[in-house]
Amino acid sequence: MPLYSKKEILNLKLNSIKSKELRVLAKNLGISPKGSAAEIIKRILEMKPQSPENIVDAYIKSIFLQSIQERKELISDDDLxxxxxxxxxxxxxTKQGELDQKIQKDFVRIYCHYDDLVSHVEATLFKDVTNYVICSWYNYWTTVYIEEHIGMHPKVIPTIKNIKGIDIFFDxxxxxxxxxxxxRNYNIDEAVKNPLNLAVWMYENQGxxxxxxDNRLFFILLDKDNTNKSWELKRDFDLIFSKIDSFFSKEKxxxxxxxxxSYKGKSYTxxxxxxLITK
Structure with a gap:
């Protein structure tokens, strides 16, 4: 995938802003906030003689900072x-995304007697569901906290609403x-020696x-002494933030x-x- 032009990047940034906030931005830029989001974006892109990208970036950052403050009102950093x-x-x-399949395969279509069903649900499924929910919860909130930190880095502009394949703009x-x-099935020594090969593997083995x-930034966590404890690194925020800050400050x-x-017989770039964040 070739590098995007400045105008293409500005268009993507504007499309990451919700309609209501886009109208506020239009007013701030001194142009009409009327019409659809697409019409407003078109007017902003046509502004001359100077691109409003710096103003757009600052506006996105301000909205992002507000979202962080709203999260902090829900739960503080220390409490989180x-x-x-x-x-x-x-x-x-059970595997992510396969819980419903497991329920159907191992319970719903197996047991025809109510008491047997309830007994086996209480004996096994309750624990599986609890573990699944805890892992999902842990992944979600660690990711939220890390992405908040990333989004506030001076060289990063976050997206405000979901855009497929885009979480941030960097450099x-x-x-x-x-x-x-x-x-689990990837050679640890190879990952440490050639992390870019690991990225290719992850592209080629995605669901x-x-x-x-899309362009991707991979932040890979690895406990070299005990890979089964790599998940604990995701809450070692001092280590992660230090490595991430250094990465964004140095990389181009x-x-x-x-x-x-390659994926299913087709070639992609x-x-x-x-x-690679290791311990």
């Missing part, structure tokens, strides 16, 4: 970190952000329902970061960077 520290184990019990280019672990060839985006990968 304390709650996350209560998780003592990390075992999904003037859009990226999908992936915070993950080294897969069909979530397939994407260029065509040299382009990779080629993407701009990719990998930060």
């Amino acid at each position: 970190k304390n709650e996350l520290s209560k998780v003592k184990s990390f075992s999904w019990g 003037g280019q859009p990226f999908d952000l992936k915070i993950s672990y080294v897969p 069909a329902e979530r397939f994407g060839a 985006v260029s065509d040299s970061g382009e990779i080629v990968f 993407a701009i990719t960077k990998v930060l």
